[in-house]
Amino acid sequence: MAQQTFEEISAADFFYRNRDIAGFTNPSRAIFVAVRELVENSLDAAESHQIPPEIYVRLSYEGEASQDTQIYKLRVEDNGIGVPPRHIPSAFGQILFGSKYKLKQQRGTFGLGGKMAILYGQITTHQPATIVSSTGISKTYMYKLMIDIQRNRPLIVDRRVLINKEMWRGTIVEFTLEGDYFRAMPKILDYFKQTAMVNPYANLTFVDPKGRLYKFTRITKEMPPPPKETLPHPYGVDVELLQRLIQITPYKTMNEFLRFHFHRVGDITARKFLDFSTISPSKNPKKLSHEEIVRLMHMLKRFREFLPPDASCLSPLGEDLLKAGIVKELKPEFVAVHQRKPSTYSGHPFIVEVGIAYGGEIPKKGVFLVYRFANRIPLLYDEANDVSFRVITAMNWRRYRVMPEMPVAILVHICSTKVPYKTVGKEFIADRPEVRKEIANGLREVARQIQHFLSRREHVDRERKRLGIFSKYLPKIAQFSTQLAGREKPPDIEKLLASVQKYGAEEA
Amino acid sequence: MGPKKHKSSILERKKEVLKGLEDLGASIYDQIDKGNFPSLDMPSRSTDNITYDEQIRQFILGDRRVRRSVRNIRHLKPFTQLVWAALFSNELSSQRKTSTLRDVYYSAQAYEMTFKDQQESNNIITDLETILGFSREDFNIFPEERSAVFGDLTIEYTVPGYEGKTLDLTSHPDGVLIGPALTSSEFVRTSADKVIAIEKGGLFTRFIEENVHKKYNSLLVMTAGQAPRATRRFIRRLSEELNLPVYIFTDGDPWGMHIAMVIISGSANAAHLRELNTPDAKWSGVWATDIVNYKLPTDPLDEMDMKRLYELQKDPRYKDPLWRREIKTFMKIKRKAEQEAFSRYGLTYIVDEYLPQKLEETK
Numbered sequence: 074m075a076q077q078t079f080e081e082i083s084a085a086d087f088f089y090r091n092r093d094i095a096g097f098t099n100p101s102r103a104i105f106v107a108v109r110e111l112v113e114n115s116l117d118a119a120e121s122h123q124i125p126p127e128i129y130v131r132l133s134y135e136g137e138a139s140q141d142t143q144i145y146k147l148r149v150e151d152n153g154i155g156v157p158p159r160h161i162p163s164a165f166g167q168i169l170f171g172s173k174y175k176l177k178q179q180r181g182t183f184g185l186g187g188k189m190a191i192l193y194g195q196i197t198t199h200q201p202a203t204i205v206s207s208t209g210i211s212k213t214y215m216y217k218l219m220i221d222i223q224r225n226r227p228l229i230v231d232r233r234v235l236i237n238k239e240m241w242r243g244t245i246v247e248f249t250l251e252g253d254y255f256r257a258m259p260k261i262l263d264y265f266k267q268t269a270m271v272n273p274y275a276n277l278t279f280v281d282p283k284g285r286l287y288k289f290t291r292i293t294k295e296m297p298p299p300p301k302e303t304l305p306h307p308y309g310v311d312v313e314l315l316q317r318l319i320q321i322t323p324y325k326t327m328n329e330f331l332r333f334h335f336h337r338v339g340d341i342t343a344r345k346f347l348d349f350s351t352i353s354p355s356k357n358p359k360k361l362s363h364e365e366i367v368r369l370m371h372m373l374k375r376f377r378e379f380l381p382p383d384a385s386c387l388s389p390l391g392e393d394l395l396k397a398g399i400v401k402e403l404k405p406e407f408v409a410v411h412q413r414k415p416s417t418y419s420g421h422p423f424i425v426e427v428g429i430a431y432g433g434e435i436p437k438k439g440v441f442l443v444y445r446f447a448n449r450i451p452l453l454y455d456e457a458n459d460v461s462f463r464v465i466t467a468m469n470w471r472r473y474r475v476m477p478e479m480p481v482a483i484l485v486h487i488c489s490t491k492v493p494y495k496t497v498g499k500e501f502i503a504d505r506p507e508v509r510k511e512i513a514n515g516l517r518e519v520a521r522q523i524q525h526f527l528s529r530r531e532h533v534d535r536e537r538k539r540l541g542i543f544s545k546y547l548p549k550i551a552q553f554s555t556q557l558a559g560r561e562k563p564p565d566i567e568k569l570l571a572s573v574q575k576y577g578a579e580e581a
Numbered sequence: 582m583g584p585k586k587h588k589s590s591i592l593e594r595k596k597e598v599l600k601g602l603e604d605l606g607a608s609i610y611d612q613i614d615k616g617n618f619p620s621l622d623m624p625s626r627s628t629d630n631i632t633y634d635e636q637i638r639q640f641i642l643g644d645r646r647v648r649r650s651v652r653n654i655r656h657l658k659p660f661t662q663l664v665w666a667a668l669f670s671n672e673l674s675s676q677r678k679t680s681t682l683r684d685v686y687y688s689a690q691a692y693e694m695t696f697k698d699q700q701e702s703n704n705i706i707t708d709l710e711t712i713l714g715f716s717r718e719d720f721n722i723f724p725e726e727r728s729a730v731f732g733d734l735t736i737e738y739t740v741p742g743y744e745g746k747t748l749d750l751t752s753h754p755d756g757v758l759i760g761p762a763l764t765s766s767e768f769v770r771t772s773a774d775k776v777i778a779i780e781k782g783g784l785f786t787r788f789i790e791e792n793v794h795k796k797y798n799s800l801l802v803m804t805a806g807q808a809p810r811a812t813r814r815f816i817r818r819l820s821e822e823l824n825l826p827v828y829i830f831t832d833g834d835p836w837g838m839h840i841a842m843v844i845i846s847g848s849a850n851a852a853h854l855r856e857l858n859t860p861d862a863k864w865s866g867v868w869a870t871d872i873v874n875y876k877l878p879t880d881p882l883d884e885m886d887m888k889r890l891y892e893l894q895k896d897p898r899y900k901d902p903l904w905r906r907e908i909k910t911f912m913k914i915k916r917k918a919e920q921e922a923f924s925r926y927g928l929t930y931i932v933d934e935y936l937p938q939k940l941e942e943t944k
Contacts, residue, residue, distance in 0.1 A: 549664075557605065557667055560610055
């Protein structure tokens with residue numbers, strides 16, 4: 074009988090072996106994901122303290138790697154809060170270490186993406202990553218790091234402390250990686266443009282390997298209020314979460330456990346629930362058996378009297394900023410935006426924001442341009458599978474006088490503490506009925522607004538055309554009839570023209 | 582030969598036309614001057630407003646009228662085109678120039694008045710005819726000339742440069758074109774006592790060669806197929822002003838029969854006009870019964886011919902016994918014959934034998 078060997082692998086090792094699931098599928102996708110992850114970390118770092126983000130990204134060519142791939146150096150600078158020096162090695166050199174284990178709306182979910190990018194760079198080029206950061210104090214810290222993949226530990230190659238006279242605050246990450254920029258270029262540029270659209274308060278600068286500069290300038294310093302951290306809602310828990318909470322809880326009774334670890338549970342609700350689930354309020358949560366924990370989870374989901382989660386943990390863009398972003402990046406003739414009231418799916422709160430834009434610099438493509446966002450991240454792949462795309466396709470746009478051949482762009486933004494992505498790659502959103510309904514209602518609202526705009530415009534056009542026809546023919550009729558009747562001067566047609574105009578105005 | 586009947590008929594009519602055009606202009610001018618959107622009324626030309634009038638033996642328009650108003654944006658362009666067409670006609674008439682429908686279409690472009698196509702400009706001219714009750718020839722707009730006249734008739738031109746000049750219509754052996762100059766001429770004298778209208782140019786030439794005009798004391802008119810309006814009006818003037826009976830010879834088929842009928846009773850297309858038809862003219866042949874009686878070489882009637890016969894059968898113009906009998910005979914024998922078919926009896930048979938018999942028969 075063959076002996077089977079079991080070995081434990083580190084988190085870094087796991088992701089090294091399964092880098093596909095984090096999006097590093099091929100050289101072009103890898104370079105796109107690396108840029109995206111670092112930019113998102115930078116945006117989060119600035120926004121969490123209400124700092125209007127200032128982000129500079131540079132990709133420079135370092136040499137050939139193989140026939141199709143090149144080596145690039147990626148440098149991302151931000152003006153975020155900076156990382157305290159003692160956390161720098163772990164924050165950038167240890168997978169699954171980070172600050173993102175709380176429930177509030179954030180771009181990244183696990184603090185995984187940035188480190189995956191660095192890990193990918195190390196795997197492909199065997200070069201250390203350079204991190205420079207300061208929290209705005211008189212010193213700046215510079216680390217050269219590598220990741221010990223087997224042990225999931227940062228290896229410090231070099232460390233320096235520099236004087237920070239200007240009291241600069243922010244983080245710079247620089248590392249080399251293999252990639253195929255020229256295939257990734259369209260997506261990367263799309264990514265910046267769309268990121269600028271939903272972050273109109275951010276300055277984004279990108280210098281590509283050919284030295285081309287792309288600059289997306291903020292039009293406002295106003296930012297949406299930051300999300301509040303929140304406890305998990307009872308409807309959204311699973312056994313794993315319950316076990317973790319039981320492990321760390323300082324509370325000795327079920328009543329307290331429920332009240333202090335869950336969102337929207339007070340004394341009365343806790344009592345009602347415990348009565349409903351026939352669990353003693355004084356029971357010590359640490360004494361719950363595995364079966365009881367499973368039962369608790371089911372009962373939590375079944376109990377109808379929990380209030381829905383409130384949305385204070387969410388940070389939607391808001392109608393004004395959304396509109397400003399669309400106007401800034403698409404320069405349309407008309408734009409309508411709408412923010413839905415908060416809703417929930419499986420205990421997770423979410424808010425849908427939609428926008429529709431018409432004309433101006435929006436191209437006519439024969440299909441609607443669809444821009445999808447989740448927690449202010451542009452979603453660029455797998456459009457056809459996305460719930461927003463499906464709702465848009467299923468809608469009867471003709472009813473609203475909107476035709477596919479018109480220059481129309483539609484934007485859907487979903488923000489949630491847990492965006493229902495269908496894959497780990499964060500590229501498209503699953504078709505949840507609750508989410509679908511909110512998107513559909515939001516789109517109907519902006520569709521009505523664009524319908525109003527289109528029909529009014531059509532009316533104005535018609536009237537202008539009508540007046541044009543009268544102005545063309547009335548003088549001729551006057552002239553011909555004057556000659557025909559043998560009169561001296563043509564009759565006055567101004568009164569008739571004026572009445573045509575008045576008639577048109579009455580109709581409008 | 583009788584005395585000249587209507588010495589000044591041509592000039593009188595010209596005056597009326599000019600007056601009509603000027604009044605139209607004045608009416609529109611005044612409406613605009615008063616601050617109103619000008620409008621025009623005219624009888625409707627739609628088929629359900631066309632009826633056959635037994636009294637005057639032609640199609641006429643009923644009481645239903647349509648209004649073209651400038652207030653209606655869809656009428657604006659046709660209305661402008663109509664006023665322009667009136668002005669154009671006015672200029673033609675007063676400058677004594679003539680023109681064709683094709684000319685009208687192109688001339689409009691000089692006034693930045695484009696017509697979509699020939700049909701659109703033709704329709705506008707027809708509107709003008711309907712409003713004023715004159716035919717386009719009165720506005721000096723003529724179709725291509727193709728019919729001709731020959732015989733002892735002296736005419737006096739009224740066209741510029743020829744005023745007062747006379748012409749004897751026997752002076753040219755090919756006949757004289759029935760064009761603008763001839764149709765606007767006054768009739769001075771004739772020795773003829775009848776008019777013979779012939780459908781085809783070949784037979785017209787044969788008749789001239791065989792001296793039919795002398796032998797039967799007649800004026801010969803070649804209609805060249807369906808007679809143009811100018812020719813129909815010319816035949817009417819011959820009949821009316823010179824008091825001459827008119828005999829019509831066509832091919833022996835439904836189409837020939839209808840050529841004769843349009844000369845006699847007019848067409849539905851011209852229901853808005855008067856005095857284009859000659860109600861007393863006679864269809865003298867070739868009849869279906871002639872085909873039988875003269876044992877003419879024939880061709881079978883095809884599907885189109887039969888269809889046409891069924892249409893004619895329902896036509897109110899075909900209610901006289903002679904016409905009904907001929908339609909029935911055609912349907913029975915299912916054969917047709919051309920005028921040239923008489924050549925089987927020799928080239929002169931038609932002139933020496935057939936013609937006198939038929940003139941007598943339809944007298």
